[in-house]
Amino acid sequence: MERGEPREGGREVSEVGADRQEKGTMMENTSVRLLVILSEDSSVRMELRNGIPDSLEEFIDEVKNACGLGGFIRLQYKDTDFGNTFVNLTSTTVIKDLTVLKVLQLDPDSTVVLYALDPPVSSIPLVGLDSDDSSVSAHTDDTILLSSTSSDSLRTQQWPRHFPIPRFSYGTECQLQRGNAEYMRSKTRLTPSSKMLSDILEKVAESIYAYTPYPEDSDVSDVAEALTKKHPCLKEPGSFNESYGWKCRMKMKMANYRTQLRAHGTSPEVTVNSLKSKSQGDSYPAKNIKRPRRAEANHFPPLPSGETT
Template identity: 50%
Template sequence: MAHSTTSRLKVILGDNNIEKLTLPNGIPESLDDLIGTIRSTFGLKCSLKLQYMDQDFGNDFFNLNSTAELQDLGTIKVIQQTTLISATASSASVSSESDDCVSLANDTILLSSPESLSSRTKQWPEEFPIPQFSYDTELQLVKGNSECQVGNKLLTLSSRIKSDILNRVVEEIYRYKAYPEDAHFCTVAEALIKKHPCLKEPGSFNGCYGWKQRLKYKMGNYRTQLKVLGCAELSVNSLRSKSTMDAFPAKKVKRPKRAEANFYPSFPTGETQDSMEKERIELLTDVKMNNEQWVITDKMACTFAYRRQEVVNQEPSIQDFKDRWPALFHQKEINAEFLRLMAVHLEDMFFAQLDIHSSQLIRVIRAKGGSTHQKNADIMDILDQTENIHLRRECVLKVLIIFLGEDADDLIKNIVTLDQRTFKGIWSISLWQCLSFERTGKDCRSHLKT
């Protein structure tokens, strides 16, 4: 219930972190408004869940579903949703990153279910990080690197140390890709001898060709081991999982495409297909009843693995998929699903690439004459006069759309609106791909036309 006078609440943010929240206009009628106020007041970016202290039950805390339960001088507890990340598929422990919450346009996105062991949170790194090996292996490598630096003497490895190195490196590779390509193995082998020069191979044209080949074989063996243990991402390609007509090792292999990081994740720990289907039905009810956004967000994150396995295994039509997962076609969930699947912030990456290539795009567009130049004249004037980054981005995108021969009025209703979310859907993804591949002008146009 909203109050016309000022209200004050005791807010418990942590074990040793308690604040006072003053609400000049009283307690908001909407729970989302209250959560938004708490976020802005205390600088929180994670997904929040609130609990209130109920005096009727001995001051125990209960989940807050309506602000009608609150009153002046009441106490609420803030529970911040955290993202848990798996170190490797062979490890049963899951580490928590409570302070590393992912924010995109002030909205929180959970990469996957908190208890899923198969979520990847990063794309393949530019410089592959060589992991730390066992203690005795590290001792020999330190000694070998010192001797190599002094007298160019290479280290002679025992089979046990060589096996330890390969095992640790392959586990690190799997953190990023289950099916790395030849170029990835080259990158890893080069990073290995760069960090440990004593591991260079005499007679090799680049000093690491043998390491690349060993890593390839070791990666294949590692996948086989994980497949036997029931890793969903790999067992989907086993002969048992294929139909009789497709029961061949090289036929219809399901693996990530392009930059997909979480192609076929496993169900969260303790969940089954039946429990996931029940969660999906509850999610449909939440969408129809327009329940709180954080409830829908949590359930969408929890059912990510179930949704991905449905896409890969059944390949449903878009209409059927939309009927089963209507929440996925909302703007916030599109961004969240892109992050869960690709481990990339769609909007952040798009606008970052747009800022990098804006000057080159503007030069190409200014060189265009005729009716296109006349249509862009007013927008270019606004672009030249403003320093607001959001307005400049909007101007660049609008003139680019006109340059490509599209009707910008159908996509942008008002150029003065400073809303970054005007450009979404396929246009955002297509333009992001153009900018990522450094395409401009005619090349960019031909890419979007296809």
């Protein structure tokens, strides 16, 4: 065949490309033999006749079906480049014929989150868990395993620049809405009932405790001003910033709220300041109060659920 014949040359190139494509298809469809280690004394040999799936989720489903496994699992493969050490499987591209895999059973009752030590390359979901329950960010073979704690008193945020006033009960919100509208028309101030006042102070105290059980005087002033700013009908003309009365009520409410928590024993940060926790000679309230320092979000965190000292 002469070089000057483009049709023949083009036909030759297309034939070579077809041969390569056919060979590539044959290689993809070649069966792969794997050894899956379930425990120290149990292992299963499996064979993938259609090749290795591109998706990690599909590959894990194949392993679970072949080995009769259920629940949540993690796969590790034996890396021959690092002395036959088992490392976490994050991609199916490393799986070859005669690869040795190891199955790790995960606890379904705990939320599992994986954080990569190096900058993440991709994000994949953990098979068997919903996206709302867990997430996997990865991924290198070195990961940190974190389990969630059931403690609701763990704080992770500092005092906000603008304190968010919570939403009160339906009846209180309706009265405040009508009171605000009336205040905009005639500047008439709303006089809250005892039930309404109790509801407002209770919800505000819970919101303050979410940040700190021992708010500073300036912090309580910010909360009182935020309350009267959101609900102008609660302003108190003649007082400082028209909210000084609310500041005094909130300080008293926080003291009562800490007393309730101390009685229930649900807040170690408050219980440690009780008179029972002090020595005989220091048994009065203002002695050695343990309060968070500046920039401490969780001064005295409780032990994780299920753990003791």
